[in-house]
Amino acid sequence: MLLMKIGKAFVLLILLLAASVYSYVQMTQGTMKIPVLIGIIIVTLIVAFVVIFIPRISPICAPIYTVLQGILLGSISAYYTKRFSDSIALTAVLLTISILLAMLVLYTTRIVKVTKKFRAVVTVATLGILIMYFIVFLLGILGMNVPYIHQGGTISIIISTIVIIVAALDLLLDFDSIENGIQSGAPKYMEWYSAVGLMMTLVWLYLEILRLVSYIMKNKD
Incomplete structure (x- = not known):
């Protein structure tokens, strides 16, 4: 039953990949401008909050949010490709899938x-990681770098690996939420x-x- 009901998630995944590829190509060709990306970031955050606080309009906002997120992912992937390796984005995609x-x-x-x-x-664990991100972000605004978090050394690799494990476990929570929604007869919009x-x-x-992957590549150099 779960496999049948996550069809909407796969639709969004296809949209995400398509938007990411488009954005990646535009970034590598230099046609995607920074002001446009800043605008997309702002709109993405707005749409995300709308979805979170007004679930009823998820069927409309979900595809919009996913496409915007895909554009941002493609841009970030292009940056990592330029800085590290042509294969880094593909490696990350394959590992994620x-x-x-x-x-x-x-x-x-x-x-x-x-x-x-x-x-x-x-x-x-997830909340702890989010708090860590927030603290690092605030310190970054103040011009302070947190040692070992983003320097690419052994400790950075260990921290990143732990975060990946927690994110993977969060997928199980997402699957469970979808299945519980089905069993409880939740409204259709909750699927989105x-x-x-x-x-x-x-x-x-x-x-x-x-x-x-970027940390590992950096350590090899």
């Missing part, structure tokens, strides 16, 4: 069960709402994998 499929298998076969305790632990949540987790996972 592989983890997604692996988590889906683990969930559908019930090898890993999402219990209340499991959800609580993963949620706390849950699909957006899954996309957010995938984007987070991809960006962290991209960062980890």
Whole structure:
């Protein structure tokens, strides 16, 4: 039943990939301007908050949010490609898709069960990571760099790996939310709402994998 109901998530995934490829090509050709990207970032944040606080309009906002997110991902991927390697983006995409499929298998076969305790632990870990991101962001605004977080050394690799593991576990929570929504007879628009949540987790996972691969490449140089 879950596999049938995550169809909307796969539709969004296709939109995400298409928008990412388009943006990637535009960035590599130099036709995507920074002011445009800044505008897209602002609109993306607005749409994301609208989806979060007004789930009823998720069927309309979900595709819009996904396309905007895809444009940003493509731009970020182009930056990493230019700075590190032509293969870095493809490597991150393949790893992300592989983890997604692996988590889906683990969930559908019930090898890993999402219990209340499991959800609580993963949620706390996720909140901890978000707080870390926020602190690093604030310190960055103040012109202060946090040692070991983004320097690409061994500690950075370990931290990034832990974040990837937590993001992967968050996929299980997304699957569980979708399935619980089905079983409880939630409104149809909640399928789009849950699909957006899954996309957010995938984007987070991809960006962290991209960062980890860049750390590994940097250490090899």
